[in-house]
Amino acid sequence: MQELRSRMPNPLQFIPELAEVSMGLHKIIGDSPIPSSTITLMQLRAGQLLGSTYFAVRDAATLRQAGESEDRITAVATWRTASCFTDAERIALELLEAVLTPNPFGERVPDALYAKASLHYDDRELWSLVAVIAYIGFFTPAALIAKPIPGRVPGENYTD
Numbered sequence: 001m002q003e004l005r006s007r008m009p010n011p012l013q014f015i016p017e018l019a020e021v022s023m024g025l026h027k028i029i030g031d032s033p034i035p036s037s038t039i040t041l042m043q044l045r046a047g048q049l050l051g052s053t054y055f056a057v058r059d060a061a062t063l064r065q066a067g068e069s070e071d072r073i074t075a076v077a078t079w080r081t082a083s084c085f086t087d088a089e090r091i092a093l094e095l096l097e098a099v100l101t102p103n104p105f106g107e108r109v110p111d112a113l114y115a116k117a118s119l120h121y122d123d124r125e126l127w128s129l130v131a132v133i134a135y136i137g138f139f140t141p142a143a144l145i146a147k148p149i150p151g152r153v154p155g156e157n158y159t160d
Helices: 018-030 036-050 053-065 070-078 087-100 111-120 123-146
Strands: none
Touching: 018 123, 036 053, 036 070, 036 087, 036 123, 053 070, 053 123, 087 111, 087 123, 111 123
């Protein structure tokens, strides 16, 4: 079996300021009123939608370490019909998909979806969901272009 290698080396050796941005984003997410399980479910779903093995492996492992059931982890791909998610988790996943998925028929996040979300989340929580999606968006190019090594912790996930 061939040794796993990232496509690009660690970006911090070229752009060290990315560490500060990354830490700031991690702090925002960590201080969020959104449950960490919801955040990681969103990250896993994003990995699935984007076709990122790195995100999918990382976030499934994080959910397992947090004690999430295999049923919930596996069902993220079919969250709309799975019975194991709360209404708030469903809305978070729906918002994520709306932002990440083109809609040829109109707005990605229509007023009806926002109204549904505002029934489950207050303004601070909604902004926190926006921050989670922005966090995902920030790291997406690195995951897809640089292809860090799946299953390795940040800092050890690039081949230098």
